[in-house]
Amino acid sequence: MITITKKLIALDLDGTALNNDAELSNQTKATISQAVKEGYLVSIVTGRPNRLSENFYDELNLKTPMINFNGNLGILPHQAWAREYQYTIDREIVMELLEKSKLLGLSLIAVEGRNLFLANRGLKSGFGFFPSTLQTNQILNQQSLKDNPISITVEVRPELKAGLIDYVQNQFGDQVEVSPWGGPHPIVEIATKGIHKSTGLKFLADYYGILQKDIIAFGDEANDLTMMKYAGTGVAMKNAIDQIKNSADDVTTFDNQQDGVARYLQEHLDLAVGQ
CATH class of the missing domain: 3.40.50.1000 (HAD superfamily/HAD-like)
Structure with a gap:
């Protein structure tokens, strides 16, 4: 045989x-x-x-x-x-990033799961990955995010990108890791460590x-x-x-x-x- x-x-x-x-x-x-x-x-x-x-x-x-x-x-x-x-991230990390978004230079915060997509705003040049306008039930806030997400994606001002990465690693480095996107986009993805x-x-x-x-x-x-x-x-x-x-x-x-x-x-x- x-x-x-x-x-x-x-x-x-x-x-x-x-x-x-x-x-x-x-x-x-x-x-x-x-x-x-x-x-x-x-x-x-x-x-x-x-x-x-x-x-x-x-x-x-x-x-x-x-x-x-x-x-x-x-x-x-x-x-x-x-x-x-699935591996998920503590929603409190999202809340802290939302709270400090101006300080960290974040223009977009989007969270996703298998059946989850929420963002703080639409993105006109969404690189094909994010909608330009959001439905009411897609707006990210303390009330709408009920479950821990799989992924957090942020758009950061290019000059503040290194600072954001340092901040996330210092604050949450035992739970998550940060992966900048390839290419020219000032996008950083945060997901479960390891x-x-x-x-x-x-x-x-x-x-x-x-x-x-x-x-x-x-x-x-x-x-x-x-x-x-x-x-x-x-x-x-x-x-x-x-x-x-x-x-x-x-x-x-x-x-x-x-x-x-x-x-x-x-x-x-x-x-x-x-x-």
């Missing part, structure tokens, strides 16, 4: 599986579909909240758990699941009984580092930052605009996909 080894493919979204218009190409969708058909497990492991990634999950016709908020949430989209997990994409990837591997050596993980930014180090094969995108390329086991020949993930999988897994 021949035993087929299970393999898991972990996909970051932005800058990796998605092109620069935040879309999945037809080639990527066809390649993932073929990989699943041939017995590979494919999971999305993203920094995005579930509200901004379930559409891609559906486009790829996935049935696997999805990891959101950089490892802080693991769900089966669109359904209740006994194995679902939880990263590797947390979610280990959860998936344990759930499916997959060895680390049988995991392929794709990424391009600093938040992908732990996931790629955990995986047996960490693959950096051609467009990845140097830190990721330098720690990766391999680098795609093509970038995220050129179906880099799809072409890599076709070549290395010998997938026959119609062009």
Whole structure:
């Protein structure tokens, strides 16, 4: 009897599986579909909240758990699941940031959970992640935030960014860690200390009984580092930052605009996909 080894493919979204218009190409969708058909497990492991990634999950016709908020949430989209997990932050941290928002130079404070989104204001240039206008039931205040959130995202005046990071680390460093967004945005994300994409990837591997050596993980930014180090094969995108390329086991020949993930999988897994 021949035993087929299970393999898991972990996909970051932005800058990796998605092109620069935040879309999945037809080639990527066809390649993932073929990989699943041939017995590979494919999971999305993203920094995005579930509200901004379930559409891609559906486009790829996935049935696997999805990891959101950089490892802080693991769900089966669109359904209740006994194995679902989440790591949350004490709401009092949010209240303190709200109270001191002017002093700290915070123009936006947004909190999220699986079924939670609240913000102190809309954001005209929301980078596609935040609404420009809020519904009444989305306004963040002492009364509206009843549950502990998974993630706090703040926009800070660029010259006060370092001061904000120091403040959060000094005040709450035993509970949370601070992750500045990549690129030019003056955005800082606050989440549970010690939880990263590797947390979610280990959860998936344990759930499916997959060895680390049988995991392929794709990424391009600093938040992908732990996931790629955990995986047996960490693959950096051609467009990845140097830190990721330098720690990766391999680098795609093509970038995220050129179906880099799809072409890599076709070549290395010998997938026959119609062009």
